[in-house]
Amino acid sequence: xxxxxxxxxxxxxxxxxxxxxxxxxxxxxxxxxxxxxxxxxxxxxxxxxxxxxxxxxxxxxxxxxxxxxxxxxxxxxxxxxxxxxxxxxxxxxxxxxxxxxxxxxxxxxxxxxxxxxxxxxxxxxxxxxxxxxxxxxxxxxxxxxxxxxxxxxxxxxxxxxxxxxxxxxxxxxxxxxxxxxxxxxxxxxxxxxxxxxxxxxxxxxxxxx
Numbered sequence: 001x002x003x004x005x006x007x008x009x010x011x012x013x014x015x016x017x018x019x020x021x022x023x024x025x026x027x028x029x030x031x032x033x034x035x036x037x038x039x040x041x042x043x044x045x046x047x048x049x050x051x052x053x054x055x056x057x058x059x060x061x062x063x064x065x066x067x068x069x070x071x072x073x074x075x076x077x078x079x080x081x082x083x084x085x086x087x088x089x090x091x092x093x094x095x096x097x098x099x100x101x102x103x104x105x106x107x108x109x110x111x112x113x114x115x116x117x118x119x120x121x122x123x124x125x126x127x128x129x130x131x132x133x134x135x136x137x138x139x140x141x142x143x144x145x146x147x148x149x150x151x152x153x154x155x156x157x158x159x160x161x162x163x164x165x166x167x168x169x170x171x172x173x174x175x176x177x178x179x180x181x182x183x184x185x186x187x188x189x190x191x192x193x194x195x196x197x198x199x200x201x202x203x204x205x206x207x208x209x
Contacts, residue, residue: 001022001023002019002020002021002022002122002141002144002146003019004017004018004019004020004146005017005018005020005042006195007033007039007042009033009039009064009065010034010035010061010064011034011061011097011099012033012061012192013192014031014033014061014062014191014192015031015033015190015191015192015193016029016031016032016033016034016039016065017029017030017031017148017189018039018042018043018050019122019148020043020046020048020120021119021120021121021122023120023121024120025047025048025049025120026048026049026051026120027043027048027049027050027051027119027120028050028051028052028053028054028117028122028124029043029050029052029053029054029069029075030054030055030056030139030148031054031055031056031062031063031148031150031191032062032063032064032065032066032068033061033062033063033064033065033191034061034064034065034101035064035065035068036065036066036067036068036069036070036071036072037068037069037072038065039065039069040068040069040072040073050069050073050075051075051119051120052075052078052117052119053066053070053073053075053076053077053078054078054111054124054137054148055077055078055079055083055087055107055137056136056137056138056148056149056150056151056191057083057086057132057133057135057136057137057150057151058079058083058084058086058087058090058104058133058135059086059090059093059133059151059163060090060091060093060094060097060101061094062150062151063087063090063101063104064090064094064101066104066105067101067102067103067104067105068102070104070105076109077105077106077107077108077109078107078109078110078111078117079107079109079110079111079135079137080112080128080135080136080137081110081135082130082135083107083133083134083135083136083137084106084107084135085134086133086134086135086165087104087106087107088104090103090104091103091104111126111137112126112128113126113127113128114126117139122141122143122144123141123142123143124140124141124148125139125140125142126138126139127139127140127147127178127179128174128178129149129150129152129174129175129178130167130170130171130174131152131159131161131166131167131168131169131171131172131173131175132150132151132152132159132160132161132163132166132171133150133151133159133163133165133166134165136150136151136152137150138150138152138178140182140186145183145185145186145187146186146187146189147179147182147186147187147188147189148189148190149179149188149189149190150190150191151190151191151192152171152174152175152179152190153175153179153188153190153196153201153205154188154190154191154192154193155188155190155193155194155195155196155200155201155205156196156201156204156205156206157193157205157207158171158172158175158205158207158208159171172207175208179198180198180201180202180208182198183198184197184198184199185197185198185199186198188201
């Protein structure tokens with residue numbers, strides 16, 4: 001069994017996900033966007049032990065809580081190598097928006113397309129989905145028909161491509177080749193906004209028509 005808690009946190013209300021295996025009580029945090037101690041406390045309240053931290057990408061609003069969460073849990077931090085430079089620059093980027101955040105720790109483990117991360121009995125398949133940000137990853141839990149796709153595909157929208165390191169054709173190619181090939185009933189849990197499905201976005205997303 002799986003439990004998924006969606007936590008919109010921080011000044012941009014970026015979705016952090018606490019995902020737990022209810023059989024083993026092991027949990028993963030995907031994109032600790034802000035308030036790392038709050039995330040750790042919530043896991044503890046529910047009886048979960050955070051064993052992994054996964055980063056879809058390293059824009060500052062997705063890693064604002066990473067420093068606190070890492071201090072609270074000592075969990076390994078998983079990222080793509082191409083995202084490391086942006087992770088190191090996150091506090092400076094936040095400052096350009098008149099926001100402050102603690103310097104995040106470096107990622108401890110590198111991921112690439114085709115890797116598998118096991119959290120208890122849950123298996124997260126790693127998809128390499130850049131375009132919105134360098135080193136962007138998505139995490140697909142096939143058994144439960146859910147994908148955590150960061151800022152790739154949203155309800156009725158797609159990730160921005162007007163930031164440094166973005167590339168619109170690459171984003172669209174990855175949406176078509178990595179996401180839209182999944183079953184229509186697959187739930188899409190993204191970095192901002194509500195949950196949607198692959199089938200709904202095929203039908204209603206204006207960027208995919």
